[in-house]
Every structure is written in structure tokens, then in C-alpha cells.
Amino acid sequence: MTLLATVDGLPLRHLRRGKVREVYEVDATRLLIVATDRVSAFDVVMRQAIPFKGAVLTQLTAWWLRVLESEVEHHLVTADARRIVDAVPALEPHLPVLRGRSMLCRRTDVFPIECVMRGYLAGSAWKEYQSMGTLAGEPLPAGLVQSERLDPPRFSPATKAESGHDENIPRAAVAAQIGMEAAAMLEQASQRIYTRARDVAAARGLILADTKLEFGRASEGRVLLIDEVLTPDSSRYWDATAYVPGAPQPSFDKQPLRDWLDDERRAGRWDGDAPPPDLPDALVLSTSERYLDVFRRITGTDLELLELS
Numbered sequence: 001m002t003l004l005a006t007v008d009g010l011p012l013r014h015l016r017r018g019k020v021r022e023v024y025e026v027d028a029t030r031l032l033i034v035a036t037d038r039v040s041a042f043d044v045v046m047r048q049a050i051p052f053k054g055a056v057l058t059q060l061t062a063w064w065l066r067v068l069e070s071e072v073e074h075h076l077v078t079a080d081a082r083r084i085v086d087a088v089p090a091l092e093p094h095l096p097v098l099r100g101r102s103m104l105c106r107r108t109d110v111f112p113i114e115c116v117m118r119g120y121l122a123g124s125a126w127k128e129y130q131s132m133g134t135l136a137g138e139p140l141p142a143g144l145v146q147s148e149r150l151d152p153p154r155f156s157p158a159t160k161a162e163s164g165h166d167e168n169i170p171r172a173a174v175a176a177q178i179g180m181e182a183a184a185m186l187e188q189a190s191q192r193i194y195t196r197a198r199d200v201a202a203a204r205g206l207i208l209a210d211t212k213l214e215f216g217r218a219s220e221g222r223v224l225l226i227d228e229v230l231t232p233d234s235s236r237y238w239d240a241t242a243y244v245p246g247a248p249q250p251s252f253d254k255q256p257l258r259d260w261l262d263d264e265r266r267a268g269r270w271d272g273d274a275p276p277p278d279l280p281d282a283l284v285l286s287t288s289e290r291y292l293d294v295f296r297r298i299t300g301t302d303l304e305l306l307e308l309s
């Protein structure tokens with residue numbers, strides 16, 4: 001398994017470089033999405049890569065999509081590098097780089113909406129609630145505290161901002177943008193997915209505080225769940241045994257990294273923008289362990305890379 005910060009030389013058209021993932025065009029109906037081992041914190045991508053992180057994101061997405069198969073149609077064709085290479089022979093020389101971390105996907109027209117489901121009051125939702133008493137413009141009960149459980153869970157859509165932060169928008173704005181029928185479909189699918197995933201996570205001692213889902217329309221018109229799904233990069237997972245409402249909760253995967261960066265900032269060694277400080281080896285390894293642990297906790301098995309050849 002290679003440690004990978006950048007992907008070089010794939011014989012496909014490069015469509016997009018995300019903070020973590022690289023998106024390539026296979027043809028008119030298929031994409032290749034490669035998750036690198038890059039990690040970001042406070043919106044800055046670190047210079048050090050985290051061993052196994054790309055594989056954790058990819059295999060966790062594949063695992064969740066199997067669990068959710070009865071709830072929703074999705075974009076994943078295969079996350080098995082051998083099968084990807086069989087389907088796209090030009091990738092054969094790149095098999096070692098792709099192994100574990102790549103998804104061959106059905107290509108869609110992406111709805112320009114981040115479908116955020118929140119079961120707990122955290123992040124930008126807590127900020128909005130504190131200042132206005134609302135979530136995505138809709139009133140919530142008074143007197144909620146930070147990290148409190150929301151019953152029922154709320155669909156809190158956001159715009160997909162190209163740069164800067166996504167903006168929470170009212171559900172009516174979604175309907176105005178993509179039509180009533182599609183808006184209702186995305187909301188219902190998001191609710192089903194979150195409810196199922198929250199229960200699965202709870203059975204493993206994890207709280208799925210919130211998650212961001214994306215959907216797209218495939219060429220024949222069907223709506224598919226796309227992108228990464230229920231990964232620690234797209235979701236907030238908390239350790240259920242350490243949960244204390246009324247305060248921010250430690251992030252299961254990135255907390256030591258965030259704490260260390262906060263210390264660097266306080267010590268005046270980092271101004272909070274790129275370039276970030278170099279991460280010590282021990283921090284890189286403990287962060288890697290945490291990603292592997294999230295995978296183990298959620299799926300009940302170790303990440304088995306030999307099987308992913």
C-alpha cells in the first residue's frame with residue numbers, strides 16, 4: 001500500500017482536485033474517484049499524508065453503500081482495484097497506486113445542494129441556532145444546548161460553495177433551485193439514509209452527529225446517491241461513551257490533529273493559513289490509527305488491504 005499525497009500520470013482526463021480526492025473522467029458515463037492520503041484541518045490541507053486514510057474513506061464508502069442498498073440507488077460500480085483495471089485496461093500499470101483507494105462510479109449531473117442531515121446540534125447548526133434560534137432558517141425549540149440530540153433529525157441543506165464555507169439554506173430554496181419533486185426526493189432519501197446509518201453506528205457505540213450527502217442524476221434520469229458516503233471526512237462521529245451535551249464533542253478521528261494545530265497557533269508558530277506546520281511523525285501515526293479505528297468500529301472488521309488487489 002503506497003502512501004499517497006498526489007496522483008501522477010493517470011491516463012485519464014483530470015476533472016477536479018478536491019482537498020482529499022482526485023476525480024477523473026473515464027468516459028461519458030463513468031468517473032474514477034481516487035482518495036489520496038491527504039488530510040485537512042481548519043480548511044487547510046496538511047503537508048504530511050496519513051497512512052491508510054484514502055483506503056479507509058473509500059472502503060468505508062463501499063461498506064456503507066452495501067448496507068444502504070435497500071434504501072437508495074447509488075453511483076458505485078466497484079471499489080476493487082482489480083475490477084477497475086479489468087473495466088479500464090489503460091489503468092493496469094497504475095494498479096498499485098489505485099489499490100484500496102479508488103472507486104469506479106457512474107457519472108451524474110450533480111444537484112448543487114449539500115444534503116446535510118443533523119441528529120445533533122453541532123458545527124454551523126449550533127452557530128445558527130445560537131444567533132437566531134433556527135436551523136436552515138426553520139425554528140427549533142428554545143433552550144437547546146450545544147451537541148444536544150435533535151428529535152426528529154433535521155434535513156438542513158446547504159449550497160455547494162466553490163470556495164469558502166457552504167451556506168445553510170431553507171428547504172424552500174432547494175425546491176426553487178431544483179424543483180419540488182427532486183427536492184422532496186432528496187430530502188426523503190437523506191432522512192432514510194441518516195436514520196439507518198445512525199442506528200448502525202449506535203449499535204457500534206458511535207454517535208453519528210451529522211452527515212453530508214450528495215445526489216446526482218444519471219444519464220437515463222435516475223437519481224443516485226454519489227460521492228463519499230458516511231466517511232469521517234463527510235460526517236461527525238462521536239464516541240458515545242464520552243458524549244456530554246452542553247459542550248463541543250471531540251472529533252473521533254481528527255481531534256489530536258486539531259488540538260496540536262491549536263497549540264501551534266497559540267504558540268505563535270502558525271497563523272491558521274497555508275502553509276501549515278509540519279506534523280510530527282507520532283501525530284501522523286496516531287491519526288492514521290484513528291482512521292483505521294473508525295473503520296474497525298463501524299464495520300466490525302479490520303481494513304483488509306490484501307483483499308483489495
Ligand SMILES: Nc1ncnc2c1ncn2[C@@H]1O[C@H](COP(=O)(O)OP(=O)(O)O)[C@@H](O)[C@H]1O
Pocket residue numbers: 016017018019020021022023031033075105106107108109110214216226227228
Ligand atoms: N457520481 C458522481 N458524478 C458526478 N460527480 C461526482 C460523483 N461523485 C462525486 N462527484 C463529485 O466529485 C467531487 C469531489 O470533489 P471534492 O468534494 O471537492 O473532494 P474532497 O471531498 O476531496 O474535497 C464533488 O464535487 C462531487 O460532487
Ligand SMILES: [Mg+2]
Pocket residue numbers: 018
Ligand atoms: Mg467533498
